[in-house]
Amino acid sequence: MDTDVRHRISAILLAVALSAVLVPPPPVSAAVLPYQDPSLPVATRVNDLMSRMTLDEKLGQMTQAERGSVTAADITTYRLGSILSGGGSAPTPNTATSWADMYDGFQNAALATPLAIPMIYGVDAVHGHNNVVGATIFPHNIGLGATGDPALIQQIGRAVAEEVSGTGIDWNFAPCLCVARNDRWGRTYESFGETPDIASSMTAAITGLQGGTLGGPASVLATAKHYLGDGGTTGGDDQGDTQLGEAQLRAIHLPPFQAAVQRGVGSVMVSYSSWNGVKLHGHQYLITTLLKGELGFTGFVVSDWNGIDQIDGRSGFTAGEVSAAINAGIDMVMVPTAWKTFLTSLRAEVQNGHITTSRVDDANRRILTKKFELGLFERPLTDRAYTPTVGIAAHRALARQAVARSQVLLKNAGGVLPLARDGGKIFVAGKNADDIGHQSGGWTISWQGGSGNITPGTTILQGIRAAVGPTTTVTYHQRGTGIDGTYRAAIAVVGETPYAEGQGDRTGSMSLDRDDLRAIDTLRKAGVPVIVVLVSGRPLDIAANLPAWNALLAAWLPGTEGGGVADVLFGAVPPTGKTPMTWMNSVSQQPINAGDGQTPLFAQGFGLTY
């Protein structure tokens, strides 16, 4: 071989040797399996993942346990696919950072399983991230319905999504799309209004929470709840029986869920209630045929808290109820504490053929699709960039705007409102004037809500004090003690104290309580104009008292930003709210709704302005 060829061969060998040294070999990272490859279509990733899953891993995905009943080790051992915080279930200390740390702890336990399938964590952030101390608490839905502004509700959804994301949480059991038909119902305030059109428009909250498409910045899976007819039970009995023909059920209660499905809502929660005596949690026609079939819902269906226990009317759940619920179309079961028993029962029901593997696969496909679309496989841990958004001024300003827009002015005799900012003395009374807990209502820090300074915010009284000028004196006494004729006006902030769900059902009187009536009477006897501000989760029976009042403002349940009520009282923001509920003339009229032929005190859609 001549010299020249030899030289060229050695040059080539040298180049090969150098390239091996200068261009490192591809990283020896874990083999990227198809389900781990975000460049592949979600359906491909789901199919690949499911082909690798054992039956136990699939059953774990269908099981949701409460944070207080599991350890991180349990999540790994039992392959649990979801955790929730029930109302008020929070880490200690209850701060945004400790929530994020808790979430990451549970998530890392899920990622420690062989296939590293991330868990999804659900909370009820129904009017802000309301389990978290320091979070912005927005008006409850009944007040948001009074705004008539879906764009505002979408903005609120976005703000809530940022605060929820900042604590790691990726799934919100909201919005409630219930159409409350009887104001006796303890969940009336979770309804946007008594007719489906309002709730349908307010599904804008879903877009706020999820973003345009799932998986974007601070995208949180939304839940349309409670399917179907929860607000239509006879007597407003929570978890009761909705006795309607199918045409009426579809006309009144279905449209908001159709709108939610069209908006791409990721999950639907089943109602505790029954339809003509059959519990929704076992209702295959409504869940599978109607919701998944006719409406084309492709997300996943979650039960309510121990909801499957109610199918047979007896406490606890049986194997029969487990298979009834899954075969009805429920994909994930919220079994807060008895999740081990549930898993055992579910496995037995699959192994004995009562639940088919195709049903198990359908449930998993739905759940895993949402987890992939949310980006949980790529970004399983808290995005700490959002943690500082919890309770930020911009969100509180948005909440204050929503509070002002939700106020409904029902009476304004002699144009007593708006009050002048400057000069003289104003008296404030009532148990709801200086109480963050009362003005926030249920689902705030604790499940049932509470009294006093339960979380940072501005009470209505503090809002009034901040609204008046330096020459005005504001005096407060809950019972009105000390008022006299030298005051130019008196404001009585009265109404309901917090409640949630069935504990808020009112089967008897719907009037103001004696303390409120006494306080108002004390103010009236001083001979000064009396403005009543009603802080309540629903219309109350006040027709007999109204003639003695100069003005009436329905404030609903405003949340932490009580300054928004003062904005309307002093004219910084004119009242534009319209009542989303027909207002009874008498409690004997319940249920009373638009078009039912009864004569209300105020019709749905009524609201004064100035």
Ligand code: GLC
């Ligand atoms: C409750 C409610 C439901 C809530 C769930 C989890 O009982 O009915 O609205 O999302 O349990 O807290």
